[in-house]
Structures are given as C-alpha cells and as structure tokens.
Amino acid sequence: MNRVLDLAILGLLMDRDHHGYEIRAQLRDRLGLWSNVSFGSIYPALARLEREGFVEAVAAEVKLASLSTGSLSGERATLRALRPAPALGRKGRKVYRITDRGREQFALLISDPATLDDSKSFSLRMALARYLTPSLRVGLLEQRRANLAQRLFEMRQQAKTDDLDGYARSVMEHGAKAVELEISWVDDLLASERNNQQPLAREAN
Amino acid sequence: MNRVLDLAILGLLMDRDHHGYEIRAQLRDRLGLWSNVSFGSIYPALARLEREGFVEAVAAEVKLASLSTGSLSGERATLRALRPAPALGRKGRKVYRITDRGREQFALLISDPATLDDSKSFSLRMALARYLTPSLRVGLLEQRRANLAQRLFEMRQQAKTDDLDGYARSVMEHGAKAVELEISWVDDLLASERNNQQPLAREAN
C-alpha cells in the first residue's frame, strides 16, 4: 500500500537524511512529481515506514556548515545541541535515516514492474534511475517505450474517427503529440544508455 | 463532490442518451480522459445524478434497424417489451437522458473556475468546449495559459539548480518541454478563437 509515496520517500533518503517537513519540498524539487504532496500523506507514511523498520529516527546533526550567515555563534549552536530533546533534533525536527532493510525495500519497489503505464510512477523511477543497474534502466525504458507506442497508436486511431467535433479532436491530437514527445525522450535516454558509458549518472554529492 | 466525473457524464449526455456501460468507452474515446474509468465509479455516479434530478432513465428505443439478424421474431420482442421490467430497455440496459436541470448543472460545472491547474479537468473542458460561449472559451484558455507559464518558469528554475543528477534533471527538462507543448497548443486554440470565426465548432451530429 502507498507504494509510490514509499518509493519517493525512500529514494530521497537514499541520498541523505531528511525530516518530514523538508521532504515535501524535495519531492517537488528533486523528484519533479506532484505539486506539493500534503503533510497529511507524508507524516503518516513516515510513521508507517518507521514501524516497518525501513527508516529510523536519528539525532539531528547541527550542520553548521550549511548556514550561510557566518554570524551565527558556535555558542548558540552548542546550547541547542545540549537540550534534553530526546529523539527530536534542534527545533521539533524529527530526522529520518534509511535502514538496511529500507534499502532492500527501495530496491524492490523501484525494480517492481507494476504500474508502468502510469506516467507519474515512471517519471519518479527515472528521477531515481541512478540507483538502478544499467540493465534494469534499459528494461524499464524499453517497457515504457512499448507502452507509449501502443497508446500512441490508439490515440491516432481515435483522432481519425470523424464523429468528433474540432475541440475534442484537438484534445486527442494534443494528447498524441504529448505521447510522441515522451517517446522521443525515452529514445534519447535509451540512446545515451546504449551508446556510451552513461554521462547521466553524475552523483549529486 | 465528484464534480469532474459529473461534468464528463453530463457532457456526454448533452450529445445524446447513453447507458452506463457505453459511457465508459465514450469517456475514453470522445473525451480522451483516463484509460477506462471503472464501473464502480460510473454506476454510482449515474444513480446519484438521477437522484439529484440531473438525468432520468428513459425507455430504450428498440432500434430494430441496428439488428443485422433479420430472424428476430416480433413476438419475442413483444414478450420482452411486456416484461415487468420498468425502466430497463431491451436487454438489461438502463438508458439515461439529461434533464433541463441537468443542462443547467452542466453549464455551471463547465464554467466553474475551480481546478484549472489540473491538466485532466482542463482537457475535459476543452473536449466539451463546443458547449461554451466564445468568451468563456477564451477566458478558460487564457487562465490555463497563465497557469502553464507560471509552472514552466518554476520548472526551468528547478532544472537549472545543479544539485541534481543527470536523470533527475532529464525528468525536469522533459516536464518543462511537455508544459511548453501544452502552451503552444493553448496558443493555437486561442489564435483560432480570435482570428476568425471558429473552424473548430463543427457539430458531431
């Protein structure tokens, strides 16, 4: 249940620790999906992932280096670090880290062939494609390509049947063009997988 | 509640009567949305629309002309017609017709400015745009255009920030291209609304 959000969250945590509030922005900015998943989805999902042992709450590191204002005194930071706060870091933050079992689960979810005809979950997998082996990547891309080719065929057929008025036909034709655009995207990715060593796998950190 | 499915169903019924089973295929083929809405959505929606007085069940015309096998005896047809079956036509079909109140409701729903940032509901409205006045059409298109321009800007910004790996960036860039494609579609529609009398409004029947 909730597999695609699980995949997205675990994918973010593969990179580094996050707290819940932050995850929402990262989902939008790094994984490109959905305009803002609500906290009403994120927090329960994190709680469930923790219960299942895929993530764990960790003590938040103070991360002085990331604060661009150099005027922050080390003293204040130290005071905060010494607060009683048990599992919550500085502020009320609850920082999560992916566990080994979580990494296994992530590998399962991302290579699970379910729901390939879904554009959202395909985009998500591609945004996380650096964690896939080259052969899994190519397999995923090829499946998606076949899927899109099929849909394009059906839409082209539909757009031809002329019991449609101009507006409805225009919608169909634009839909077909959008599918064509995605096919050419997939083809580009496939080409760069096949031709050479991947220029895409540059790591973020 | 359930406004977008209501709009789609009423939109189909604006054209002609339909029964539930048929509506699913029409949703896909004429309105271009969703790969097959499930019957578990359609039948309850029709029942609710009937309760609310927006549609009514009508006696299905027997449509003998459509039966290619001439061997059907009038006797059998008469027997069936005399069956207790109250609202069901030939076979178990329940054919629905839009009411006057339903037409009002349709006009309300399609011109309601809610949920314009949703691609699905915009496509649906465009597929039904022949039922809109020219000024409502233009208004809808302009709002959508502004919306898309904003999203494009945000995505372009995102794609530039270089803490993304190549795959994630590729996802972002493709997303931006898809938005661009939709913008040019909207622009085409706007141009054909403005320049001349609409060549798109050709009626289906």
Place this chain on the structure above:
DNA sequence: GTCATCATGTAAGCCGTTACATGATTGC
C-alpha cells in the same frame, strides 16, 4: 450449449486531501 461480451450493481479498501490542533524559531 457454451463462451465471450454486454450490462448493472454493491462492498471493501486505498490513497490522498482538507481541516483541525499545537507549538517552536526567526526576523523585524
């Protein structure tokens, strides 16, 4: 006479949102 398709409906459950409730931190 049997099988695929047409046809309608209900029940359970998933997944997500909105609204609510609470409080800390930071900037001014």
Place this chain on the structure above:
DNA sequence: GCAATCATGTAACGGCTTACATGATGAC
C-alpha cells in the same frame, strides 16, 4: 512582542479502484 514560517501530527472525508455477485445476449 508579533507575525511568518517551520515543524509535526490527527480526524474526517472524498473519490476511485478492485473484487465480488449476477444475469442477458449473441456468435459459433
């Protein structure tokens, strides 16, 4: 001191899918 934002969580509810249950019609 006050407001905006950061931060976490719960409860209610909405809409859609899946699975189930049933039966008629048409083709062969």
